Amino acid sequence: MDLHFFKYQGTGNDFVLIDNRTKIFKNNAKFIKNLCDRRFGVGADGLILLENPSDATSDFKMIYFNADGKESSMCGNGGRCIVAFAKQLDIIDTEATFEAVDGLHSAIIEGETVSLKMIDVPTVNLSREVSFMNTGSPHHVAFVDNVRDFDVFAQGRRIRNLPNYEAIGGTNVNFIQVIDEEVHVRTYERGVENETYSCGTGVTAAAITAKMANKIKELPAKVITKGGHLVVDFEIEGLNAAKNIWLKGPATFIFEGHYNDKT
Numbered sequence: 001m002d003l004h005f006f007k008y009q010g011t012g013n014d015f016v017l018i019d020n021r022t023k024i025f026k027n028n029a030k031f032i033k034n035l036c037d038r039r040f041g042v043g044a045d046g047l048i049l050l051e052n053p054s055d056a057t058s059d060f061k062m063i064y065f066n067a068d069g070k071e072s073s074m075c076g077n078g079g080r081c082i083v084a085f086a087k088q089l090d091i092i093d094t095e096a097t098f099e100a101v102d103g104l105h106s107a108i109i110e111g112e113t114v115s116l117k118m119i120d121v122p123t124v125n126l127s128r129e130v131s132f133m134n135t136g137s138p139h140h141v142a143f144v145d146n147v148r149d150f151d152v153f154a155q156g157r158r159i160r161n162l163p164n165y166e167a168i169g170g171t172n173v174n175f176i177q178v179i180d181e182e183v184h185v186r187t188y189e190r191g192v193e194n195e196t197y198s199c200g201t202g203v204t205a206a207a208i209t210a211k212m213a214n215k216i217k218e219l220p221a222k223v224i225t226k227g228g229h230l231v232v233d234f235e236i237e238g239l240n241a242a243k244n245i246w247l248k249g250p251a252t253f254i255f256e257g258h259y260n261d262k263t
Helices: 029-036 076-088 152-160 163-168 200-212
Strands: 002-010 013-019 046-051 060-066 095-100 103-110 113-117 130-134 138-143 172-179 182-189 194-196 221-225 228-237 241-250 252-260
Touching: 002 076, 013 076, 029 046, 046 076, 060 076, 076 095, 076 103, 076 113, 076 200, 076 241, 076 252, 130 200, 138 152, 138 163, 138 200, 152 172, 152 182, 152 194, 172 200, 182 200, 200 221, 200 228, 200 241
Parallel strands: 013 046, 060 095, 138 172, 182 221
Antiparallel strands: 002 013, 002 252, 046 060, 095 103, 103 113, 113 241, 130 138, 172 182, 182 194, 221 228, 228 241
């Protein structure tokens, strides 16, 4: 398969994007895994297909695959990158509405900055130092004392596979620390099975957790990842829910090319 692809990144969370409106790409887990391999392929945290929408209420449809080749739940940074991609393809101008696995999303693009409206979070399970919620993907969030030196890989892998998360196919795991009103986040992503430089749905979960735990005072929340800075704005609803959630940050085109996997 000779594939014309585009590479984007959002705060270091990188993706291969394909214009699949003509259905040139057929789902092939082995091909996707090879494509995303950082030594033998293009290299990416995931693959995103841009397809025609189901109806006139949307501009396009987003289909996301993790680097392991499996179709996955919502990806926040990927959602911001596909909006930038849609603008590059002249599908949209400055605003977009698109379909994703977790429902409809709205977005606004200004230069390389994309603001993406996330789904509402109806339930946040929050204890003193740990939370769990679904922000489009499932996220376990834990406060730690020194996030910069924390063993994210070992502890993330352990928590990701805990028995209580088996029913949902494992969870993404975020370790966070609030320093001077900024939420510092490091994330272990299921499907990538490693730490990524950033995770949009994880950043969203981290910001909501920090606010609900009274670790930050002001909104929008400023969030620091290994790959850069993001902003999350939202409203707390009741005791354990959040709505009107917006994830804002850069979405940058890197390069385009052709990939031919002959395996």
